[in-house]
Structure formats: structure tokens, C-alpha cells
Amino acid sequence: xxxxxxxxxxxxxxxxxxxxxxxxxxxxxxxxxxxxxxxxxxxxxxxxxxxxxxxxxxxxxxxxxxxxxxxxxxxxxxxxxxxxxxxxxxxxxxxxxxxxxxxxxxxxxxxxxxxxxxxxxxxxxxxxxxxxxxxxxxxxxxxxxxxxxxxxxxxxxxxxxxxxxxxxxxxx
Numbered sequence: 323x324x325x326x327x328x329x330x331x332x333x334x335x336x337x338x339x340x341x342x343x344x345x346x347x348x349x350x351x352x353x354x355x356x357x358x359x360x361x362x363x364x365x366x367x368x369x370x371x372x373x374x375x376x377x378x379x380x381x382x383x384x385x386x387x388x389x390x391x392x393x394x395x396x397x398x399x400x401x402x403x404x405x406x407x408x409x410x411x412x413x414x415x416x417x418x419x420x421x422x423x424x425x426x427x428x429x430x431x432x433x434x435x436x437x438x439x440x441x442x443x444x445x446x447x448x449x450x451x452x453x454x455x456x457x458x459x460x461x462x463x464x465x466x467x468x469x470x471x472x473x474x475x476x477x478x479x480x481x482x483x484x485x486x487x488x489x490x491x492x493x494x
Contacts, residue, residue, distance in 0.1 A: 357386050358395050361402035373410050380406040397433035397468075400426070401441055408445040412452070421457045424449060428461045432468025440469045455487040 337355070339347055360383040367376035380403040387399040408423030424445050430436070446458045459480050466472045 354390070357383075357390060357399070360386065361399060361406075364403065364406050368406050368409065373413065376406055377410050380404075394434055397430040397436055400430050401428070401433075401436060405442045405445045409448060412445070412448045417449070417452050417454065420445065420449060420452075421454055424457060424461050425464070428464035430468070436465075437468050437470055440471055441465045450483065453490075455483050459483055 344352055360379055364376050364379040364383065367373075367379060383399050383403040387396055387403070390396050390399070404423040404427035408420040408427065411417070411420035411423060427445065428441065446461055450458050462472075462476045462480055466476045469476075
């Protein structure tokens with residue numbers, strides 16, 4: 323913990339250098355830095371209603387992530403890119419495509435952030451609103467493999483989803 327302030331200052335200094343004088347930073351460092359920021363940029367575009375740009379960034383992120391399969395951020399990249407693409411598919415009315423992205427977003431090994439804070443559940447919520455209960459349950463079961471906190475909460479959520487489905491559809 324004693325190094326945390328030093329590391330933060332160093333990262334901030336590197337980010338300033340990349341912004342102000344990118345040629346002074348080796349290309350592989352600029353490329354890696356861009357990779358770690360792509361999901362934030364895609365979410366920002368999504369939030370601002372720039373769906374085409376969000377889709378473009380997320381699609382590129384999935385491709386770039388293949389260069390970093392052993393990196394701590396790989397799980398974040400795959401999860402968030404697929405979540406964004408799935409949310410866009412819901413907006414476009416392509417629910418089958420959204421479900422595919424939901425499953426891809428949960429079919430990962432996790433990451434330091436996802437393991438502790440958990441995965442995004444916004445796409446799952448959108449799909450619950452579209453009566454994709456079973457598909458959301460599969461997603462929740464898959465993220466339980468890496469999300470520590472989820473071991474307590476996910477079984478409760480699955481039970482709630484099943485109760486809602488039963489009440490809504492009877493004995494399907």
C-alpha cells in the first residue's frame with residue numbers, strides 16, 4: 323500500500339505524456355494503454371446515445387483483446403464489450419443477438435474487478451424485461467464461477483427469477 327500513491331502519480335504522468343507527446347512513448351505502451359481505456363470509451367458513447375461509435379469501439383476491443391489473453395484486463399474487455407454490444411442489440415430489437423452477447427460476456431475467467439465487484443447486470447436486466455428468464459439464469463450461473471460475492475446472492479436471484487416466471491407463465 324505504500325507504493326499506491328507513487329504508482330498513481332506514475333500512471334497519471336504517463337497518461338499526460340501520451341496525451342501531450344505520444345511519440346515519446348513507445349508504441350506498445352500507447353497501444354496497451356488504449357486497450358485498457360476502450361471499454362470506458364465505449365460505455366461513454368453508449369451513454370451519450372452514439373450507438374454506432376459504441377458498437378465500433380466494442381467490436382475493436384474484442385479484436386484487440388486477443389493480443390492480451392494473459393492480461394489482467396482481458397476478462398474486463400470481453401465482458402464489457404459483449405455487454406455493450408448486447409445492449410445495442412436490445413435497442414435494435416435483436417433479442418437473440420443480445421442473448422448471445424450476454425452469454426459471451428459471462429463466459430470468461432473473470433478479472434480482479436469482476437471477481438470482487440461483479441459483472442455488469444444491466445444487459446441481464448434488459449433481457450429479463452424481454453422474458454428471457456432462462457437465458458439470464460444461465461448467465462448468472464456462469465458468472466458465479468468467478469464472482470466471489472455472487473456465491474451468496476446469485477442463488478437468491480435465480481430463485482426470484484423462477485418465481486416471477488412461474489407467476490407470469492404458470493407451470494411452463
